[in-house]
Amino acid sequence: xxxxxxxxxxxxxxxxxxxxxxxxxxxxxxxxxxxxxxxxxxxxxxxxxxxxxxxxxxxxxxxxxxxxxxxxxxxxxxxxxxxxxxxxxxxxxxxxxxxxxxxxxxxxxxxxxxxxxxxxxxxxxxxxxxxxxxxxxxxxxxxxxxxxxxxxxxxxxxxxxxxxxxxxxxxxxxxxxxxxxxxxxxxxxxxxxxxxxxxxxxxxxxxxxxxxxxxxxxxxxxxxxxxxxxxxxxxxxxxxxxxxxxxxxxxxxxxxxxxxxxxxxxxxxxxxxxxxxxxxxxxxxxxxxxxxxxxxxxxxxxxxxxxxxxxxxxxxxxxxxxxxxxxxxxxxxxxxxxxxxxxxxxxxxxxxxxxxxxxxxxxxxxxxxxxxxxxxxxxxxxxxxxxxxxxxxxxxxxxxxxxxxxxxxxxxxxxxxxxxxxxxxxxxx
Amino acid sequence: xxxxxxxxxxxxxxxxxxxxxxxxxxxxxxxxxxxxxxxxxxxxxxxxxxxxxxxxxxxxxxxxxxxxxxxxxxxxxxxxxxxxxxxxxxxxxxxxxxxxxxxxxxxxxxxxxxxxxxxxxxxxxxxxxxxxxxxxxxxxxxxxxxxxxxxxxxxxxxxxxxxxxxxxxxxxxxxxxxxxxxxxxxxxxxxxxxxxxxxxxxxxxxxxxxxxxxxxxxxxxxxxxxxxxxxxxxxxxxxxxxxxxxxxxxxxxxxxxxxxxxxxxxxxxxxxxxxxxxxxxxxxxxxxxxxxxxxxxxxxxxxxxxxxxxxxxxxxxxxxxxxxxxxx
Amino acid sequence: xxxxxxxxxxxxxxxxxxxxxxxxxxxxxxxxxxxxxxxxxxxxxxxxxxxxxxxxxxxxxxxxxxxxxxxxxxxxxxxxxxxxxxxxxxxxxxxxxxxxxxxxxxxxxxxxxxxxxxxxxxxxxxxxxxxxxxxxxxxxxxxxxxxxxxxxxxxxxxxxxxxxxxxxxxxxxxxxxxxxxxxxxxxxxxxxxxxxx
Ligand code: NA
Ligand code: NA
Numbered sequence: 001x002x003x004x005x006x007x008x009x010x011x012x013x014x015x016x017x018x019x020x021x022x023x024x025x026x027x028x029x030x031x032x033x034x035x036x037x038x039x040x041x042x043x044x045x046x047x048x049x050x051x052x053x054x055x056x057x058x059x060x061x062x063x064x065x066x067x068x069x070x071x072x073x074x075x076x077x078x079x080x081x082x083x084x085x086x087x088x089x090x091x092x093x094x095x096x097x098x099x100x101x102x103x104x105x106x107x108x109x110x111x112x113x114x115x116x117x118x119x120x121x122x123x124x125x126x127x128x129x130x131x132x133x134x135x136x137x138x139x140x141x142x143x144x145x146x147x148x149x150x151x152x153x154x155x156x157x158x159x160x161x162x163x164x165x166x167x168x169x170x171x172x173x174x175x176x177x178x179x180x181x182x183x184x185x186x187x188x189x190x191x192x193x194x195x196x197x198x199x200x201x202x203x204x205x206x207x208x209x210x211x212x213x214x215x216x217x218x219x220x221x222x223x224x225x226x227x228x229x230x231x232x233x234x235x236x237x238x239x240x241x242x243x244x245x246x247x248x249x250x251x252x253x254x255x256x257x258x259x260x261x262x263x264x265x266x267x268x269x270x271x272x273x274x275x276x277x278x279x280x281x282x283x284x285x286x287x288x289x290x291x292x293x294x295x296x297x298x299x300x301x302x303x304x305x306x307x308x309x310x311x312x313x314x315x316x317x318x319x320x321x322x323x324x325x326x327x328x329x330x331x332x333x334x335x336x337x338x339x340x341x342x343x344x345x346x347x348x349x350x351x352x353x354x355x356x357x358x359x360x361x362x363x364x365x366x367x368x369x370x371x372x373x374x375x376x377x378x379x380x381x382x383x384x385x386x387x388x389x390x391x392x393x394x395x396x397x398x399x400x401x402x403x404x405x406x407x408x409x410x411x412x413x414x415x416x417x418x419x420x421x422x423x424x425x426x427x428x429x
Numbered sequence: 430x431x432x433x434x435x436x437x438x439x440x441x442x443x444x445x446x447x448x449x450x451x452x453x454x455x456x457x458x459x460x461x462x463x464x465x466x467x468x469x470x471x472x473x474x475x476x477x478x479x480x481x482x483x484x485x486x487x488x489x490x491x492x493x494x495x496x497x498x499x500x501x502x503x504x505x506x507x508x509x510x511x512x513x514x515x516x517x518x519x520x521x522x523x524x525x526x527x528x529x530x531x532x533x534x535x536x537x538x539x540x541x542x543x544x545x546x547x548x549x550x551x552x553x554x555x556x557x558x559x560x561x562x563x564x565x566x567x568x569x570x571x572x573x574x575x576x577x578x579x580x581x582x583x584x585x586x587x588x589x590x591x592x593x594x595x596x597x598x599x600x601x602x603x604x605x606x607x608x609x610x611x612x613x614x615x616x617x618x619x620x621x622x623x624x625x626x627x628x629x630x631x632x633x634x635x636x637x638x639x640x641x642x643x644x645x646x647x648x649x650x651x652x653x654x655x656x657x658x659x660x661x662x663x664x665x666x667x668x669x670x671x672x673x674x675x676x677x678x679x680x681x682x683x684x685x686x687x688x689x690x691x692x693x694x695x696x697x698x699x700x701x702x703x704x705x706x707x708x709x710x711x712x713x714x715x716x717x718x719x720x721x722x723x724x725x726x727x728x729x730x731x732x733x734x735x736x737x738x739x740x741x742x743x744x745x746x747x748x749x750x751x752x753x754x755x756x757x
Numbered sequence: 758x759x760x761x762x763x764x765x766x767x768x769x770x771x772x773x774x775x776x777x778x779x780x781x782x783x784x785x786x787x788x789x790x791x792x793x794x795x796x797x798x799x800x801x802x803x804x805x806x807x808x809x810x811x812x813x814x815x816x817x818x819x820x821x822x823x824x825x826x827x828x829x830x831x832x833x834x835x836x837x838x839x840x841x842x843x844x845x846x847x848x849x850x851x852x853x854x855x856x857x858x859x860x861x862x863x864x865x866x867x868x869x870x871x872x873x874x875x876x877x878x879x880x881x882x883x884x885x886x887x888x889x890x891x892x893x894x895x896x897x898x899x900x901x902x903x904x905x906x907x908x909x910x911x912x913x914x915x916x917x918x919x920x921x922x923x924x925x926x927x928x929x930x931x932x933x934x935x936x937x938x939x940x941x942x943x944x945x946x947x948x949x950x951x952x953x954x
Binding site: 012013014015016017018019020021024025028039041044047048051052053054056057060063064224235236239240243244246247265266271272273274275276277278280281282330332335374375377390427 | 780791794815823825837842843855864873876
Binding site: 481584589598600 | 801805807808809810811812813823876879880881883884885886887888905
């Protein structure tokens with residue numbers, strides 16, 4: 001009876017009930033129906049307790065850091081830097097868009113922040129140089145998902161919290177996959193150059209201009225160095241690192257770049273607070289949902305079905321990637337990780353897959369899901385930034401999506417791609 | 430079954446708590462001839478913290494729950510008396526104390542402080558004794574701990590203990606402890622060996638272990654008073670006997686489990702140091718201020734401290750007498 | 758409909774005022790969280806003297822931030838949902854479906870309000886927090902451990918405010934169904950798209 005909570009949740013979801021309410025309403029109704037009214041209180045307590053966690057604090061802090069950097073014009077400096085480095089290539093601004101996303105990813109943990117910050121700047125700029133809006137939007141959307149793959153990363157924090165993994169290890173493991181996605185997107189731009197008739201930038205930046213742009217971007221580009229350096233050097237924990245990133249952004253915005261005004265601060269705090277409240281409540285609701293899931297023994301049932309499909313881990317990994325991709329079409333990465341992580345993780349761990357490797361496969365796959373309709377947060381934001389229809393953006397993104405799927409399979413079958421850096425840093429045996 | 434008791438422990442099936450619960454379940458279900466069933470929830474499915482779970486016990490959604498002293502200190506602060514270092518000399522004395530009237534006296538206090546909602550059934554063990562372990566050097570005296578960043582929970586008592594021996598108490602949440610040890614945010618921790626090995630802290634660089642046994646890792650077994658009183662007298666007798674069997678099991682379980690844990694610790698490159706009685710005496714002198722702090726700062730502290738010390742003294746006497754008789 | 762509209766306006770004004778206060782307090786919480794964690798890093802790494810209260814204080818503020826901010830996000834439609842099916846329905850049918858969903862939400866929230874306040878006033882609220890204390894004398898010589906109910910109240914307040922918002926949204930939906938869409942005062946829409954992604 002209780003196992004009906006999953007289909008009921010999906011029905012609510014499809015009808016348009018906000019996910020956070022669906023996660024609570026479906027199990028609560030079934031508990032009530034079952035006469036287990038005293039257990040409904042467990043749902044409430046698990047929401048509260050799911051949110052009452054120190055590691056989760058990284059979410060508001062990274063949101064705040066991203067918001068501060070955007071307001072302080074740091075994004076613009078990153079784009080100028082990327083422009084000076086590779087702007088002269090064929091399809092220069094498209095490459096600049098991708099490189100900016102990779103740089104921005106080092107400061108921000110969110111793909112949505114990336115689209116809204118870079119998209120509103122780069123899409124008009126690309127249109128002006130003769131790119132089609134379609135193509136500009138596609139490049140922006142496809143590259144924004146690097147944001148939560150290269151550290152820091154909201155999704156990795158949630159995964160680490162739910163699954164009890166080390167945040168530092170997951171952060172380090174995301175670096176190579178993130179760079180690979182960036183590289184593969186640049187390759188697609190190169191391949192599409194003729195078909196899309198991409199413009200050639202006017203001239204190569206002089207070394208003087210490059211120096212100036214580097215200098216301008218120096219302080220912002222130190223953020224990832226400070227974050228990862230501080231964590232690895234034992235100065236602060238990964239959670240504290242997120243507060244340091246926010247403090248650092250505030251400091252350089254107010255005093256070094258002086259692009260941030262004191263009167264901007266309350267609004268920045270409010271915006272990041274609103275966003276984090278939504279995410280935290282969602283994590284809490286998902287933890288409550290997870291409780292009911294384990295009471296109903298659904299994870300064991302699903303595990304049995306999955307393990308019944310094949311006993312070859314390589315085949316299962318392939319199938320799981322397909323499953324995740326389909327889930328990613330309907331659910332966003334955060335909720336999907338909280339719901340599926342505890343179900344799928346143990347199955348693969350028991351087959352000898354490294355937990356950090358599995359985390360990366362799952363996180364990257366579901367992040368790419370942000371690009372797929374019908375439920376693709378990045379698509380929605382890109383559509384509003386570019387004023388194109390969601391379907392148009394989705395179709396234009398397709399070639400890039402193929403490249404990203406290829407990367408997913410590469411990191412699935414070559415664990416060393418994700419594990420080498422954390423291993424060198426001593427975080428993985 | 431006419432009655433189903435819902436029991437929960439926030440640990441896992443490798444833990445001593447689970448061993449105790451299995452024994453309890455088996456005893457109660459057999460002795461009641463199936464009239465009482467015990468349903469086990471191991472982990473954080475029903476509730477995740479002492480506050481939350483004890484609220485469940487008080488409210489009736491959970492019947493049986495095991496907490497550490499820290500988990501219940503927010504409502505029964507005096508039970509931290511068990512965390513006071515070096516008051517009991519060994520397992521025999523500790524077990525004698527916990528089997529005796531001290532537990533009954535605590536039960537009466539806890540019932541009074543919870544409006545007759547929460548009943549202390551028994552006190553067992555969960556993980557042996559706390560020892561100092563660290564990543565940098567062998568600890569033989571409080572001087573070796575000087576300035577060492579020692580992980581503690583944020584509660585006041587463990588901080589007082591760490592400060593008293595010269596360490597720098599550093600609160601780090603349990604989920605972040607592995608990374609904190611690995612990166613050097615903290616350099617040491619005071620846990621039992623089974624927890625150290627379950628969390629693979631040796632992989633995070635934890636290497637030097639000093640078996641000073643500064644505090645006993647008591648496991649407090651609570652039951653809903655309403656549930657308990659709702660049973661018939663015969664059933665209550667079965668439950669009480671079940672908890673006696675559970676206590677025996679949790680006394681024995683860590684002693685068996687730690688053998689493998691110590692072996693693993695050594696195999697992972699760990700170093701174990703056993704302090705001499707003289708060295709232990711120096712440690713004990715250093716923590717004297719903590720006792721005064723406990724008596725003045727903890728509500729009910731003086732009363733429970735004296736109660737505990739009296740219980741320890743008579744337990745020591747009893748154990749000494751038994752020992753002497755056995756040596757004849 | 759005039760009555761519905763009037764009710765929607767009054768409740769809307771009340772909610773807007775309360776939520777504005779909540780947003781400012783929530784913003785203060787997030788600012789204080791950053792400061793507290795930075796102070797901890799400074800004391801522990803810089804001065805070698807870790808502070809025992811920072812972790813708990815920051816968690817306390819985070820829960821309050823969530824409780825104070827979530828109602829605003831709800832009112833502005835910031836909770837993530839899938840509107841695929843509803844957007845394919847005719848307008849009247851879609852309005853009816855969202856009204857029914859809002860009623861379901863109101864039910865869930867009302868249950869939350871009941872449980873939330875019984876948690877605050879119940880046994881679990883009487884635990885004292887492990888590390889954070891507040892001064893109870895002017896010369897800061899006496900400090901009191903605060904009860905856990907102060908922290909539990911964050912979610913109870915949040916759920917209560919969300920319930921009030923939900924009633925307002927139901928009234929608005931009824932007004933829309935009875936053809937008064939144009940006469941409703943607008944709700945400021947959220948300017949950020951929300952999600953950890
Ligand atoms: Na990132
Ligand atoms: Na998607």
